[in-house]
Amino acid sequence: MTHAAKPQHSMYDIFAVCFVAFLLLSNIGATKLIALGPLVFDGGAILFPLTYIIGDVLSEVYGFAKARRAIVLGFIIALLASIVFWLIILAPAHESYTDQAAFEAVLGVVPRFVAASLLGYLCGQILNSWVLVKIKARFGENRLWVRLIGSTVAGEFVDSVIFCVVAWIGVSTAATIANLTVVGFLYKVGVEVVLLPLTYAVIRWVKAHEITYKTAGKK
Incomplete structure (x- = not known):
């Protein structure tokens, strides 16, 4: 007779895995700066806003504790990825491998950028989740758009x-840092606003099909 744990019928793990995966991809993409006319932003901005949308789903449907668990897990995995990349770069390359410089350029571990990414992510995501849950506690199920945008x-x-500030101070000018900050902030918030109908649809669908949420709602 074999034994196996019985997982709960919840979609939480799916959202948590996507959350961590998008975070890792965004961190790799952030190593490239993109310029569109006067606008400058890092490559991570392409995918990173989706982590906030998934984070909104986690916070709205599963609560702050579950969302924080995924956020901390993402932090640990991102830190582990940085350590692994660092060890791979330090390992001697085979004579047939000619892309060492390119590998280091893309995945090389720059301590200040790792610190900037992880600190910004951890503080931003936890605050996002906390604000959403606090607004929900005030208004209940109503005014979803307020907590999504506000958080x-x-x-x-x-x-x-x-x-x-952590990544670019002392490396770029104050004007460039301000540009990166403002453009990155407006872009990410703008993506959230544009994708608000999609976020609404996903949250409603998950609430309708998530057994644990429906059970909690009956209490």
Whole structure:
């Protein structure tokens, strides 16, 4: 007779995995600066806003404790990824491998950028989740758009300021840092606003199909 744990019928793990995966991809993409006319932003801005949308789903449906668990897990995995990349770079390359410099350029561990990314992410995401849950406690199920936008504005502002200041101070000019901060913040909040209908649809669908949420709602 074999034994196996019986997982709960919850979609929490799916959102948690996507949350961590998007975080890792965004951190790698952030190593490149993109310029569109006068606008300058890092490559992580392409995908990173989706982590806030998933974070909103986690906070709205599963509560602050579960959202914080995914956030901390993402922090640990991102830190582990940085350590692994650092060890791989230090390992001697085979004579047939000619892309060492390119590998280091993209995945090389720069302590200040790792610190900037992780600090900005941790503080921003936890604040985003906390603000959303606090607004929900005040208004209940009503005014979802208020907590989605309000939490994103708070979380993205803190994230953008911490990341840009820690990552670029002493490396870029104050004007460039301000540009990166403002553009990154406005872009990420803008993405949240544009994708608000999608976020609404996802949250409503999850609430309708998440057994644990329906059970909690009956109490």
